[in-house]
Amino acid sequence: MYSLFRKEINQFFGSLIGYLVIAVFLLSTGLFLWVFNGNYNIPDGGYATLDGLFSMAPWVYLFLIPAVTMRMFADEKRTGTLELLLTRPLSSFQLVGAKYLAALVVVALSLLPTLLYFFSVYQLGNPVGSIDTGATWGSYLGLFFLAAIYLSIGLFASSLTDNQIVAFILSLFLSFFWYTGFDFVAGLPIPSGIAETLSSLGINQHYESVSRGVLDSRDLYYFLAMVGLFLLLTQISLFWKRYSKKQAISRLGIYIVATTFAAILMTNHFFRIDFTAEKRFTLAEQTRKIMEEVDQPAIVNVYLKGDMLPAGFRKLAKAVKEKLLDMNVYAGAPVHVQFIDPYQDVKPSQRKGYFDSLIDEGLKPTDLRIKTDQGTSTRLIFPSAVVRLHGHEVVVNFLQNDPSLPAEENLNRSIELLEYQFARAFRVLMQHKKQKVAFLTGHRELSQWQVKDISNALSENYDVVRITPDDLLAAPDSFRAVIVADPEKAFPERDKFALDQYAMKGGRLMWLIDPVQVSMDSLSEGMMTLAFPRNLNLQDQLFHYGVRLNHDLIQDVQCRMIPVNTALTGQPPKFTPAPWYFSPLLMPSQNSPVGKNLNRLMADFVSSLELVGENQDVKKTVLLTSSAYSRTTETPMEVSLDMINEPPARELFTQHYIPVGVLLEGKFSSVFKNRMLNELHLPAGMKPRYESPQTKMMVFSDGNLIANKVHETPKGVQILPLGYDRYTKQTFGNKAFFVNAVQYLCDDSGLMELRTRTVKLRLLDKVKLREEKLKWQLLNLLVPVLFILLFGVVFNFIRRKRYAH
Structure with missing residues (x-):
């Protein structure tokens, strides 16, 4: 098994395509995080966080990981070496496990240079080091789990064909469907119970939880169960001729039944580890008791959504979503959350009347001046939510506005009070x-x-x-x-x-x-x-x-x-x-x-x-x-x-x-x-x-x-x-x-x-960014790529020297 593991590592880093794949991953990630304008841009966001990396990674990985796994079994089939491997004294578990571990090491090495992003945000913080280190390491853990599932899907796709391109496309499609496809199906007009179950089968729901810096035992179990499922499917695919159909179906059925039964047991018996510095995703005991008393499905409509939202309001919207996600964990009945963009919800001709109806309902709007390519425009947004339960509703207005404070401080105060406001709304x-x-x-x-x-x-x-x-x-x-x-x-x-x-x-x-x-x-x-x-x-x-x-x-x-x-x-x-x-x-x-x-x-x-x-x-x-x-x-x-x-x-x-x-x-x-x-x-x-x-x-x-x-x-x-x-x-x-x-x-x-809960405001140093922006952009674009190239030179030099004799 170890020899096969080394063979896969040597084969990947011994070819130019391996370095090219990782270099493209690092270069594209660096451009989106440090150069291109958009929601992922760290300097434009102004906050000392790597949320952009962890939000973008699932989509970048859709292309990186299939490129890593596409040849692992497909190439073996094409060259005829797979039959040779099957004759070796290796069990199906050892064969699949060796290739899987090799792919996991490759992806981990591709993540290593991104630690430079962490160092940069650490140094650019105001004060230096204001980034939440615990939350960042927890998010990296979530990224590793995401890669683990993508890799198992990629191996399964590679085992189905002898064409690398077909394996790449099949892996990309399956990964995409498993990440977001279940959520799409759950959004169709189907019973809420079925929708909740379908949504829980997708990667997105579990990755969003872990990528915040919170490790829930149910999320951990999901990642392990899904990895095990696709590795089992890979074994069945490779050894199809050795197994009868009855044996294959039996093994798969036993695995699904056992994992499903274990998942049901874990529904009410779980633990959570909050890696964040302020434990901001750990609900207070008072909130848990209130949510446990929710005896009917609740609906929360959040009106804070839109592509034009500034970084601070995007952070507030993300905090609202995370807080409701945490509260739903302990709720006695499901809490259905829907984010609504008031500008997209109605036609422009009906917009004024719609906005007036929201204001009459108790939602408090605020004016935003937004810079666009055509100039500066004013946009009305509603940082509010309506909570509905038992046929009644309560309006929750998030924004705490003290004119004597800067906007970032007001938004941070708003985030601090979210748990209290939602808990009070449910109690009312x-x-x-x-x-x-x-x-x-x-x-x-x-x-x-x-x-x-x-x-x-x-x-x-x-x-x-x-x-x-x-x-x-x-x-x-x-x-x-x-x-x-x-x-x-x-x-x-x-x-x-x-x-x-x-x-x-x-x-x-x-x-x-x-x-x-x-x-x-x-x-x-x-x-x-x-x-x-x-x-x-x-x-x-x-x-x-x-x-x-x-x-x-x-x-x-x-x-x-x-x-x-x-x-x-x-x-x-x-x-x-x-x-x-x-x-x-x-x-x-x-x-x-x-x-x-x-x-x-x-x-x-x-x-x-x-x-x-x-x-x-x-x-x-x-x-x-x-x-x-x-x-x-x-x-x-x-x-x-x-x-x-x-x-x-x-x-x-x-x-x-x-x-x-x-x-x-x-x-x-x-x-x-x-x-x-x-x-x-x-x-x-x-x-x-x-x-x-x-x-x-x-x-x-x-x-x-x-x-x-x-x-x-x-x-x-x-x-x-x-x-x-x-x-x-x-x-x-x-x-x-x-x-x-x-x-x-x-x-x-x-x-x-x-109301006394505190969330530290973690901002970037605007003066340092303004004066040294180009330096940090070049550093985060070039150094990761140079690191991979240097690694490639050293690796191949040692490899040639070892096998020269």
């Missing part, structure tokens, strides 16, 4: 009854119109209601969370007791309190107003829970711009944007699942808060702060728009990250412990509780953070989106933040923790 679709979230009333809190936008956003997951403290006393267990939104009237003790007892029974509270009163109407009309402390009779209660609200106002260098009339007296108004330090742009904590990957929050007249008390049973986490350049001013004080013309000295903004929002988690004690309760006139038979179970509450020192702007128009009330600044036309992160905050309060499954 499977919940049978919505929990109630209540806004407290009775103390001149924000009106239903002022919280209309956040209420609409929360209504997807919850029943949003408005209640009084008496409702809370009567049925505290009816409400999952209670929001106290910007009260203006002092709380009587009975109402405080209702909130306290709600917390003592495990209820979740969100306090949005303004400790300082400022009249915005007076400011806008008279240029000056007075800011003075507001007494809501809540300071003692919040202090007891662990928070003190200060009677001050924060001024921040990072603030909102407002229009100011800068025209001289008597001239037409001329409005110029100017910084208004009393409108800080608050920073959500990136270490918390509530604020991670969110835009800053818009605020007006915010006070500071402090964490107090030493209750070891309560964990305190700051959720929201000012910037690193801020300060506090004590009240009462005059506030005037004239301050814009005479701003405080920059040196005064020395306070860093002043807290304005905090999360409290743990066991709380009652404010009313050891107090007489007779004067509260409690319901008969009510027994107060003085210690709470594990629960949560949030405190914010600005009540208007959750309020949307309301405008009266002749056509009715106009509701502006929460966080929308009509002067800069920018939407800040208020709505997303408080939707997350409510979900965190109501969530005990740990689903919100998925």
